[in-house]
Amino acid sequence: MxxxxxxxxxxxxxxxxxxxxxxxxxxxxxxxxxxxxxxxxxxxxxxxxxxxxxxxxxxxxxxxxxxxxxxxxxxxxxxxxxxxxxxxxxxxxxxxxxxxxxxxxxxxxxxxxxxxxxxxxxxxxxxxxxxxxxxxxxxxxxxxxxxxxxxxxxxxxxxxxxxxxxxxxxxxxxxxxxxxxLFANLRLSWLDDRWIIFETIGNAQLGLRDFEVYADSKQHDLNDIAAWLRRWSWQHLQAENALENGSVASGPGEAKFDVVYADDALLAPKRPVIRLIAQDEAKMPEGLPARLRIDRT
Structure with a gap:
């Protein structure tokens, strides 16, 4: 070759x-x-x-x-x-x-x-x-x-x-x-009977980070989250519009998401990601906050 x-x-x-x-x-x-x-x-x-x-x-x-x-x-x-x-x-x-x-x-x-x-x-x-x-x-x-x-x-x-x-x-x-x-897949995985991780895979081809969305499926429409994953990726095509680490981003239905930059994607393959963690009242799965290095009670 x-x-x-x-x-x-x-x-x-x-x-x-x-x-x-x-x-x-x-x-x-x-x-x-x-x-x-x-x-x-x-x-x-x-x-x-x-x-x-x-x-x-x-x-x-x-x-x-x-x-x-x-x-x-x-x-x-x-x-x-x-x-x-x-x-x-x-x-x-x-x-x-x-x-x-x-x-x-x-x-x-x-x-x-x-x-x-x-x-x-x-x-x-x-x-x-x-x-x-x-x-x-x-x-x-x-x-x-x-x-x-x-x-x-x-x-x-x-x-x-x-x-x-x-x-x-x-x-x-x-x-x-x-x-x-055609270039970046959307992947949905269940963390328990309520919480999901919805992620992109492929943004690295464009020199961008992938996204991971953590949310309670009982409070968020999954189709809306999928659409926003594409919207956030599109937004990052212009560097000046990129989400800032440590900020709070607006999502579907005016929901708020904590923005966390990380170099260890939860699921394979290993890659740098931007985590968008919904600010929900529902309790997150056991051990997930520690895994994501965030403070959630």
């Missing part, structure tokens, strides 16, 4: 091992010129390379003749934000695709669609998001080929059918709102 340092990585899980030639033909039919590099007669070591429109970063496409690994070794170049068991979690926390795990188990190969930096200068979260959207469109073009099991964003632990990738991109264009659903 290529040794170039990639800034982002998306993937297509495939029911058979594709060739670079058929992917090249598919992309060029869609007006995305690309060339095969380092061809040696084998898929291993070969890449398909092109450039995003308007002078954007280079795109590198590789074929992996294996399934997505449960454990990622140091020498496996699957993207800088890929964590072990990411596909398993993507299937587990997939509330809209009941057959996600079944379909994922059918894949035999991977098409990695990655991006190379165009300069050493840092880019803003908004610029990175624009680049990721372009990378997703390249993935969609490849996904039109038969035997693609689904679109997988390892950094955001999202696995969806190709048609959903298209739907989200189209809806984003109409609404004028970034398609965060």
């Amino acid at each position: 290529s040794k170039a340092v990639c800034t982002q990585a998306l993937a297509l899980l495939t029911k058979r091992v594709f060739s670079l030639e058929e992917i090249q033909q598919q992309l060029e039919a869609g007006k995305f010129p690309c060339t095969i590099e380092d061809a040696d007669g084998e898929n291993v070591g070969r890449t398909l390379q092109g450039q995003l429109p308007n002078g954007g970063p280079s795109v590198v496409i590789e074929i992996v003749n294996s399934v997505w690994p449960a454990k990622i070794e140091a020498d496996q170049d699957l993207g800088p934000f890929s964590h072990g068991q990411s596909l398993e979690r993507a299937c587990k926390f997939n509330v809209n695709w009941t057959k996600a795990a079944e379909v994922a188990a059918q894949h035999q190969g991977i098409v990695l669609v990655r991006m190379l930096p165009d300069s050493s200068e840092p880019v803003s979260a908004t610029e990175v998001l624009t680049q990721l959207m372009a990378l997703a469109k390249v993935s969609l073009a490849i996904g039109s080929l038969p035997d693609v099991a689904g679109y997988f964003c390892p950094g955001g632990e999202i696995f969806v059918p190709i048609e959903v990738l298209d739907e989200i991109l189209q809806a984003s264009k109409v609404a004028g709102f970034p398609p965060l659903d």
Whole structure:
């Protein structure tokens, strides 16, 4: 696999091992010129390379003749934000695709669609998001080929059918709102019979922290919390609008949340997060305040 340092990585899980030639033909039919590099007669070591429109970063496409690994070794170049068991979690926390795990188990190969930096200068979260959207469109073009099991964003632990990738991109264009659903998953877990943790996974791809919301499900609507998780992420695309550590944030229904920055996410994978802890009267689960290093009686 290529040794170039990639800034982002998306993937297509495939029911058979594709060739670079058929992917090249598919992309060029869609007006995305690309060339095969380092061809040696084998898929291993070969890449398909092109450039995003308007002078954007280079795109590198590789074929992996294996399934997505449960454990990622140091020498496996699957993207800088890929964590072990990411596909398993993507299937587990997939509330809209009941057959996600079944379909994922059918894949035999991977098409990695990655991006190379165009300069050493840092880019803003908004610029990175624009680049990721372009990378997703390249993935969609490849996904039109038969035997693609689904679109997988390892950094955001999202696995969806190709048609959903298209739907989200189209809806984003109409609404004028970034398609965060393609790059950062929302995960709901129950801490007891009342308290939940609702979190994002994937904001690191944009250089941002993920969010953890701790709330009493009897006092807060979970759909409202999900919408606010996206709103808070969108807000953080502009650094000047970021929530401040130690402040109090407003949420759904004028609810108040304590803002706590932490480097130890409660659930895997390990990552820095912003905790939003509802100021509720309901007692929190035993041991949770100490775990979060907050004072709640």
